[in-house]
Amino acid sequence: MSTAAETSAPSSHVAPGAPIVQITALRKSYGTNEVLKGIDLTVKRGEVIAIIGKSGSGKSTLLRCINGLEVFQEGSLSVDNKPLLHESAMAMRELRQRVGMIFQGFNLFPHLTVGKNVMLAPTLVKKRSSTEAVAQAQKLLARVGLAEKFDAMPDQLSGGQQQRVAIARALAMEPAVLLCDEITSALDPELVGEVLRVVESLADEGMTLLMVTHEMSFARKVGDRVIFMHQGRVHEMGPPAEVFSNPQTPELKQFLSSLND
């Protein structure tokens, strides 16, 4: 049990460019329906990866495998050299402290104020004192432009504001990797920009990001690498300029042209 935690010593000091997420031969199925058919992917520290593809191509499932929200049957996955072990609650808790996640539906805790939403996990998991946690939450809320909303309840905020709180909440755990699962899909069009600006600033500061997105122009602008998923496989992968202007496979061509309709 404890060997897994011991072999990977305190490891937040991985050099930039070193691999941080390593996925090998990952397969996942729901019953007889195989949704991920062997994924190999290495993400380097500081890299921004945009995952695109049709719905049902497995892109959200892949993202959710990385922090253990989905259980996979074959292959291996590690973050910061910490392997994902579903059976070990200890290992999962370790890993999830390194991986933050932001959801399409925000999933703020409706019974807690904005400030408490941000402070909850650091005080429970990282055993921060409440003064420390308050200071950190204020700083993070200021960073996402919501300093004055500390005592507001989530349902008093717009969708864009709620999503920015969710980003602050994820950052409070100081994750090494941030997963974004279609984080602007539930927003009114005029609110998308404020959320993407926050994500862009995170990318600029060197956060490792994996995002499933339908915002192609954003993927193009911010992404270092674009992954096109099709039928449970990484179908095409490359720098955004190449993937978007010079698609190699008919599936990607068809996908990109369908977006312009």
Added chain:
Amino acid sequence: MNDFSLWDILRNLLMALRWTVALSLIAFVGGGVMGGLLLFLRMRAGKWLDRAIGTYVQLFQGTPLLMQLFLAYFGIALLGIEVSAWTAASVALTLYSSAYLTEIWRGCVASIPKGQWEASGSLALSFSEQMRHVILPQAVKIATAPTVGFLVQVVKGTALASVIGFVELTKAGSMISNATFKPFVVFSCVALLYFALCFPISLYAKHLERKINVDRR
């Protein structure tokens, strides 16, 4: 023979009302503790235990409380253990309440959106931290009104304990009616006393329900 005044009847019934209240409280508190325990087990344990508890719930919901009381009274005696009507009634009503309460609460916990589990889980909270800080605070709000509402069922359910000789309000009523030959007057008083007990609880449950609907807008 007929020198019972209305006050005498009422006074004797009020004395017996204490035992109805006591039995209700035992059943409700005991059922609550056990129901909570069952809920926790059901969420934590695997398929097998989940099914076993599901069967337990179905068993108690699918048989009359009267049968459960008979079985508790005569069944335990069959094992060679002497049980008083008190014990049998307490055991039967506690088991009965626990089955209903665990099912009510399970429904409330299940009604919390999956996203709350996922968000708190991906923040590295453990199961008990998720329950305590995220799921239960929301579930308790939803559960309060139906739980208080169920208390009314328990109070009325205690009337059945009269059949195994437990002297609570209903049993006292039939004893007094046998002595006074005024069954209508006596049982009217009995009914009024049950109503006086249950009506405020119902009102309170309604009030809680309204409050929650206002909170949720």
